[in-house]
Amino acid sequence: MTLKITVMSTKGGVGKTTQTANLGGILADLGQRVLLVDVDVQPTLSSYFELEQQAEHGLSALITGPQLEDVISHTTIKNLDVIISDDPEGALQNWILHTPDGRVRLKHLLSKFDSEYDFVLIDTQGAVGPLQDAAVLAADMLLSPIPPEILSAREFTRGTLGMLERLQPMTYMGAPVGPLYGLIYRMDRTIDAQRIARELRRESAPSKGQIRILDTVIPSTVAYREAATSRTPVHRWEQRRSGPSASARETMLALVRELFPHLNDVELP
Numbered sequence: 615m616t617l618k619i620t621v622m623s624t625k626g627g628v629g630k631t632t633q634t635a636n637l638g639g640i641l642a643d644l645g646q647r648v649l650l651v652d653v654d655v656q657p658t659l660s661s662y663f664e665l666e667q668q669a670e671h672g673l674s675a676l677i678t679g680p681q682l683e684d685v686i687s688h689t690t691i692k693n694l695d696v697i698i699s700d701d702p703e704g705a706l707q708n709w710i711l712h713t714p715d716g717r718v719r720l721k722h723l724l725s726k727f728d729s730e731y732d733f734v735l736i737d738t739q740g741a742v743g744p745l746q747d748a749a750v751l752a753a754d755m756l757l758s759p760i761p762p763e764i765l766s767a768r769e770f771t772r773g774t775l776g777m778l779e780r781l782q783p784m785t786y787m788g789a790p791v792g793p794l795y796g797l798i799y800r801m802d803r804t805i806d807a808q809r810i811a812r813e814l815r816r817e818s819a820p821s822k823g824q825i826r827i828l829d830t831v832i833p834s835t836v837a838y839r840e841a842a843t844s845r846t847p848v849h850r851w852e853q854r855r856s857g858p859s860a861s862a863r864e865t866m867l868a869l870v871r872e873l874f875p876h877l878n879d880v881e882l883p
């Protein structure tokens with residue numbers, strides 16, 4: 615069975631692309647067949663890893679065509695493929711808005727690749743719109759990085775949860791939404807960050823699993839930026855770390871084990 619995860623937030627710059635790329639990288643190294651899908655006009659995920667072979671088409675052709683041949687590019691990492699963003703003018707938003715089945719097309723088209731992948735990870739742009747809706751509706755679960763600072767925490771409560779509520783009626787159209795996992799992201803050691811992280815956990819508790827703040831926390835460290843510069847998954851970049859804090863390899867592995875307990879026995883090479 616293919617698990618589809620959309621990494622989303624109604625706020626920009628929270629760590630979506632970095633998280634999508636690194637999660638894809640570690641899942642691929644765990645032997646899972648992974649497809650990344652870049653649903654952002656700015657093709658950051660498309661160029662995150664080096665491509666061994668670039669397909670002629672990308673997301674826009676897939677959705678509007680629908681073009682199913684030659685839309686999958688291969689990265690230099692084994693088991694890791696990507697559907698690149700090919701919509702520099704941002705025409706796809708409007709196209710989806712004005713097409714009757716626009717918002718559910720991505721869901722139906724991606725299911726055509728189900729036999730080829732164990733995981734499909736969808737990166738989105740940090741703004742509400744038809745394209746973000748399409749990405750949310752395509753997913754079995756949602757992952758939302760939340761930097762523990764007050765503006766991001768408020769935007770999570772207001773924007774992200776508001777969007778979930780707005781899309782809830784799609785359940786009756788065969789496109790259920792959620793569950794949503796909040797990932798405290800770029801955590802630092804300040805008392806303020808710790809207080810906000812606690813608050814987020816407390817506020818999500820009454821949702822009974824529809825919204826869960828994960829136990830795993832991604833720290834703010836330079837390793838994530840350096841790994842991005844080197845176009846390397848962060849678990850390969852920082853395998854060990856001196857001092858008490860966990861290495862990126864340990865953190866990313868803990869995240870995978872928490873999100874996907876069925877991979878508990880699979881080891882990294």
Ligand SMILES: Nc1ncnc2c1ncn2[C@@H]1O[C@H](COP(=O)(O)OP(=O)(O)OP(=O)(O)O)[C@@H](O)[C@H]1O
Pocket residue numbers: 625626627628629630631632633654658738739740799800832833834835836838839842
């Ligand atoms: N764990 C981390 N620690 C420190 N910096 C990080 C970490 N993860 C990502 N960053 C940096 O944070 C910035 C934003 O990350 P990223 O581009 O992944 O966010 P985004 O949500 O995809 O943004 P956008 O909404 O523009 O698509 C980048 O400069 C990235 O290198």
Ligand SMILES: [Mg+2]
Pocket residue numbers: 630631632654658738739
């Ligand atoms: Mg991004």
